[in-house]
Amino acid sequence: MTTTASTRRQFLTLLGLSAAAVSCGTSASGASGGGRTRTLRYQGWAGQVILPELAEDLGYLEDVKLEWIGNTISGPQDIQSAATGQTDFGGAFNGAVVKLAANRTPIKAVISYYGSDKDAYNGYYVLADSPIRSARDLAGKKVGMNTLGAHAEAMLDIYLQRGGLSEADIDKVEPLVVPPVNTEQSLRQKQIDVAVLGGILRDKALATGGIRPLFTDFELLGAFSAGSYVMTDRFLRQNPDTARTFVTAVGRAIEWSRTTPRDEVVARMTEIVKRRGRNEDTAPLRYWRSYGVAETAGRITGKELQLWIDWLSERGDIRRGQVSLADLYTNDFNRAGQAGAAKPASPVPAASKSGS
Template sequence: MHTTSRRTFLALTGLSALAVAGCGTASGSGVRNTRTLRYQGSAGAVSPAELAAALGHLEDLELKWVGNTISGPQDIQSAASGQTDFGGAFNGAVVKLAARKAPIKAVVSYYGTDKDTFNGFYVTEDSPIRSPRDLLGKKVGMNTLGAHHEAMLDIYLKQHGLSRAESERVERIVIPPVNTEQSLRRGQIEVGVLGGILRDKALDAGGVRKLFSDYDLRGAFSAGTYVFTERFIEQNPETVRTFVTGVGKALDWSRTTPRDEVVARLTEIVEKRGRNESTDPLKYWRSYGVSAPGGRIAAKELTVWNDWLSDRGDVKPGQADIDELYTNEFNDAATKGR
């Protein structure tokens, strides 16, 4: 997840739809079955798409890096407006963009939550917070509002019987992930969301305990998808098929290959691409969190966020057609069909 305010999140998803509706040209290069896909990356990380390219699963497709993304919503806006050919984001952002009538389609999952890769809501060891109701009036620090972490908090509170009015009494604070642990230990917030390397380092230091995690709430699930515009798919179906199948194969490889071997390959990829990045975070890599074979998309992975956005009033019931929002048609790495 990336840092952006809820206002930025809503603005990006709304503006991207206007851009697509206004110009109607969000089709990538416009060449049928193009062999070059423009995309945005992340510093010090290797996406499933980049791994697929390194493993040779994209065949003769070339990924053209055009810079690093600042957030998931920004990444899919870039794809929707034709600045890149594909983008990836939290499924709630995908639903929100589709609700604004942007003609996008999710084609393969690329990150998620499992027993090894999850985001936890942590308190200090001596904190009096033990239950959902203890959160009333407390500050919860997270990297983004209106996205995955806030959704998990709302779901946690709702599952334990708190009303919407009570839930709103829990204060959500935007804090950069690198500052979350420090803010928690200093008492600037009572709860902090930690994942990945930041979670592991905090636990190694001691003095914090988990209140709950997204894995505790929902088990293993895919949380984000890659999207193309419908027009790009129509003009480049075989390119999309090669890309989606390749990403699916890379995800399966990462899940079935010994972790040390995966980390070594990811480290090699970062070192070879020459972007002046640190490979240190890769030492803490555990998984992409995608357990579905080939990154296959399940409807429930979109409907859960659609329901959450509807509860918040961010989208109207039925505003996003989930059945039309995703497809597994191009995924030859997984069982075909919806």
């Protein structure tokens, strides 16, 4: 498939419009009839342990339970599910969060959950003998990524723009959707020219050898929080205590993962994946390094969202002033690190809990 700058803009537009069209008619609460709930429906990622799952296993969610309804490979799809009430929270790259809010979808970013640092980053990899050395070499080339209109495509656009490419040349670069578990293989079989790889999939591919980085998002922008979990305004109004428990637990899990020896974190994640019985490969977990969240306990500063407000405005995807930064996020539910908010995590993997 060929993707031009125009179709990228159309994708982002459809992202916002589709969610906005249905968000008013569907309950965003996990309880039937819009009542209060202590159960949070969510989507996971195959072979990975997301922060809420880690928080539940550590006991930080207390009496709040997670209900897994399936997996996703797309942040934009995940937050659309939250906006339409199919799930109670979802996470995506901050540009997708901004776009959703720009179309009057009543959501709030409540905590950062992933980002880029020296250990956790997305790299754009080519084969070791590839002639591609710079942005200008990408015209007419295929770049494989997990989804369009999200973090990976935004980083590619910034790289191409900084490389001095004209709009016409940028239009010649072809972002393609490739399932993350197949991206490395697609590169090695030369079905794509560049593979976007992050986390355990990146480190596993690097350990195999034969590839080299063209650039990384960490090199491009430095350390930054890249994505946020969102909840609807309705859910936050109806379930403030549940939201507070959830957000605080995720913040505590972020800090636990920073301060705990890496081998212990990996061992715990491995046990979580084994216990949930979804026929997943645990081997890639040994490559885990960091969630990459920049701020303490995932608190949102605003700058990680303003970056994408500016980027989308420059592209013409949203109008200037269409999104109010102050209305886009809140830290009010994040009590991680405050007095009385923390209890010690169990020193060994906890018993399996519902939905994790």
